[in-house]
Amino acid sequence: MTTTTTARAARDAVKAATPLPGAWRVGLSRGGLEIKQFFRDRTQVAFTLAFPVVFLILLSSIFGEEIEEANISVAQLFVPSMMGSGLLASSFQSLGTSIAHERENRSLRRLRGTPMPPAAYFLGKVWLVLLTGVVETALLLVVGVVGYGLEIPTDPVRLFHLLWIMLLGMSAGALLGVAISSVPRTGAGASAVVILPFTILQFVSGVYIPISSLPDWMIQVGSLFPLKWMCQGLRGVFLPDAAKVLEPAGDWEFGRVVLVLAAWCVGGLLLCLTTFRWKSRTDG
Template structure:
């Protein structure tokens, strides 16, 4: 009589974890939900550049000599650039430093979630908030200060790549600078001070033709100056080129500098980013 030996039951394969891209989308949705639940942060983020635009446009509202525009129109694209940097560089630089200080990053690092998913979530956050901030400022500029929307597809394309490259470069710099503060409490001071200085020497609050050349040279080392210049080229008439340091919009150089900062910012992130504070070892 032949004895039949039953085969051992096959073990089911462990469930496959979602890919980093999928987890990044979920992480981005969580980041956005947390952001919009904090009403004070939402109001401050979106109202701050609008209030400054209103103040400066109300104080300096005369025609700009030889440029064919008013001073208030000159401020609109500059404030849009500052708004993009605010929702990326400033937001990430402060929030990541606080999350590191509160051990949030350390706990996330101990989970199976790929590190890329965390950063993808942050990118989704700054992409949505940056787009909303820009839309609000553009709405205010077109309705209150007679700023004209681009009339050609080429100018809309210029706007798109300036927005994407500028947002990416500033977001990467925000991630990099988040490792500088020694604690979450000092993050605001460490991040806001250089951002405030850059706004003054990059043509946000003061017209380019009135800023000393050496300050413009320093400002030209960073992306904000080129974002302002590129957006002025998108939304202002050609006659306003006379106000620029080089007498033109220089879209090629704008793309080159912003692209270089995207690469440089990524290198800085890889070299400096930490999941825990220095005092934690």
């Protein structure tokens, strides 16, 4: 009896002395789980990845003319804009709705009661956002290059612009998605709270309509939000400099793009810290 008690005490001592894995390591494992769950839902995968491609093909078929002053086709103009929209959809829209559902079914509450560091949960979401964003961008690039003659830039400066626009844009979208997930009272209401405003934002940001065709007041409204600047920056990466004439300011304004996206990252972080809840309102 004494031997058994001693052995049990020794095992407990070893467990107590063994440190728990850190947030980064747990976040990687959590990210793998998030990715597996995402790809198991074929409907969600098809909607998330195919939706921008389908809309690109439809819009390019409707607006098929050439823009002579910019030396590009309307289809080429739409490709970068759809990239920006897809990146924000895979971060802001996806997290805003999925976290709201996880809060309602009490998955968040159960996770909060485990030894998992809270940061690991958000790191897992970040890995999912990064993967879906990169895959979606790659699909749109393939369609743009093969179907519409878009040229992939080889200039290191433009490639650097592409990298920071994607990272800042997805970071801002993810932080805002986490923040807005606390707004709907139920998971069912998340779609209306998140998707409807995002759809309106796509129109006023020049995603579905060339921004040069929008009225001034609509451009000013779109300029308050990150999507317009993401699309403008991506157009600067993939389109020739002659296409600058289609922008409201007649320039790509990369400096302003980085400032606006960085400001939304800071604002989104502050909103997350002040509004995020692990429990739904009905749980008290």
